[in-house]
Amino acid sequence: MNNHEYDPSGEFTLTGISGSPGICIGKAYLVDREGVDVIEKYFVGQHEVNTEINRFKSAVKHARDELSAIIEDIPEELRENTYILETHLLLHKDKMLYDRTMEIIKKDQVNAEWALKRATALAVNMFKQISDPYLGARAADIEHVSDRIMRQLTGIRDVNISNIDKRVILVATHLTPAETSQIQLNRIMGFVTDRGGKASHTSIVARALDIPSVLGLETATSVIKNDDVIIVDGNKGTVIVNPSEETLIDYSDLRRRYALHRADIVRTGDLPAESTDGLVFRVMGNIELPEEIVGVRDNGGEGIGLFRTEFLYIARTNFPEEQELFEQYRETVELMAPHPVTIRTLDINGDKEIPSMPTPEEVNPALGLRAIRFCLRKPDIFTTQLRAILRAAAHGTIRLLLPMISGCEEISESIRLLDKAAESLEKEGIEYNRDIEIGIMIEVPSAAILADAMAEMVDFFSIGTNDLVQYTLALDRANPHVAHLYSPLHPAVIRLIRHIVDSAREKNKPTYICGEMAADPINLPVILGLGIEELSMAPQSIPEIKNMIRRISVADTGRLMVDVLKKNTVSEIHELIKNRFGDILYSDIYAS
Ligand code: PEP
Ligand code: MG
Secondary structure (H helix, E strand, O other), X not given: OOOEEEOOOOOEEEEOEXXXXXXXXXXXXXXXXXXXXXXXXXXXXXXXXXXXXXXXXXXXXXHHHHHHHHHXXXXXXXXXXXXXXXXXXXXXXXXXXXXXXXXXXXXXXXXXXXXXXXXXXXXXXXHHOOOOHHHHHHHHHHHHHHHHHHHHHHXXXXXXXXXXXXXXXXXXXXXXXXXXXXXXXXXXXXXXXXXXXXOOHHHHHHHHHOOOEEEOOOXXXXXXXXXXXEEEEOOOOEEEEOOOHHHHHHHHHHHHHXXXXXXXXXHOOOOOEEOOOOOEEEEEEXXXXXXXXXXXXXXXXXXXXXXXXXXXXXXOOOOOOXXXXXXXXXXXXXXXXXXXXXXXXXXXXXXXXXXXXXXXXXXXXXXXXXXXXXXXXXXXXXXXXXXXXXXXXXXXXXXXXXXXXXXXXXXXXXXXXXXXXXXXXXXXXXXXXXXXXXEEEEOOHHHHHOHHHHHOOOOEEEEOHHHHHHHHHOOOOOOHXXXXXXXXXXXXXXXXXXXXXXXXXXXXXXXXXXXXHHHOHHHHHHHXXXXXXXXXXXXXXXXXXXXXXXXXXXXXXXXXXXXXXXXXXXXXXXXXXXHXXXXXXXXXXXXX
């Protein structure tokens, strides 16, 4: 999915996937780490050995100075987390890395980069063979240190997003969700990447930050140069490089119109989402960190439908303690009162690794030890979180949500651990509330198929369409090469959702939706027509969706579904929706 249109003025357009909406115009800032992986070996000869050794020594010195400066800059209150970096500082001179690299340069008469790569591989392999998890984790430390030295040797800049001090647009091969969440809004206007897809966690974080982004461009880092002027159109998923005077004027105007359109919609955010035939829907926000609650409130969100708690674990090197989690959750429920907060238990791995738990090597992490599977294998980590949730539930309305459920045993085992956590709190005389609703994410086809049995075990379902589409259609949600096939309007997905909602309804249980499907206006008639009762999405999308619900008749969406369910292709379903609801779904700023 890529497209370059060249223009004689030097302007050209790249087409990718819209990561988050909005338009920004600014200078490109390239961040690239990929070069570190492509290290060439060459022989230097006896006479150059000393030069290589000196190059290596000087790279180590600079890498250490750089790291010391980073440690210095860490604010006092975060100092307790710097011990890992202090360890890295020592590792720069570790025998296995430092001495061995120099030995290899001397013995093999090779360039410093190659010798460092070799020494690193040997050290990492040695650590990986040790079964002790603490020593095993040292392999990752060695890799970090080696990367830092390698960047000095090769001159490739680090992706240290928090250090960027100009107003720029980031251009990167790939940004992890953790890197994206370090973006400082007063500096970075938007970002574009070669990799990633619409439902990737990187784009979810971008939407939460409310900055435009385009992903899956494939060649952005090769064709865009530092300081090129670029226009990022996150609505369309395009990037215009070196725009002509005329394009700049057009886009400045478009950016203004888009800002006005957003302001109009946001003004009505607090009005209830009541359809033209009188049904009221609760529209809630998805958050990754408690700080985002402000965004939910400002955009008229009526609670948190999905709190992705793993982000509290991502940007750090140790697991949070129960007290810290409790305080975060309590703050969240108190800020959101009287509305409910749906706390999803840890959903790590897949595309969200956490530094405190180096992941086992998995060929298919999306099918691996992710989410509830990880928690049930690590009951201590899970119980710490469950205890914190139960304690916070004494301070406001909490719903508990279990991710990636694929079998009934996972539900009963989780409830058993929850009861055990409540018992231990009771014994210790700590305040808690066990009287909370328990729901499961339906995001794996097996859970959808077993929805009737699962509905008996829980209080509600929340459909995670990002994963449900991925697993139903066998499409990696972050892979740009298959992004054109990824659609929640696929007839198989729609039929599966119908089965989920109907099964829950038979047991008098409600079904909610919290995947990205809920935030895209084109899907709204289907969501309402299928009987979903509550929607949760990135806070910035709430006003637009509430506004649309106010213009839709649910009876009409029911009629639409009769026809949708007879269609067998995405394009036919798309057409049907556009024909019946097109006039209310689009306020086309591009047409004016
Ligand atoms: C989903 O899968 O739709 C979902 C909401 O969870 P996440 O995006 O965090 O995987
Ligand atoms: Mg999911």
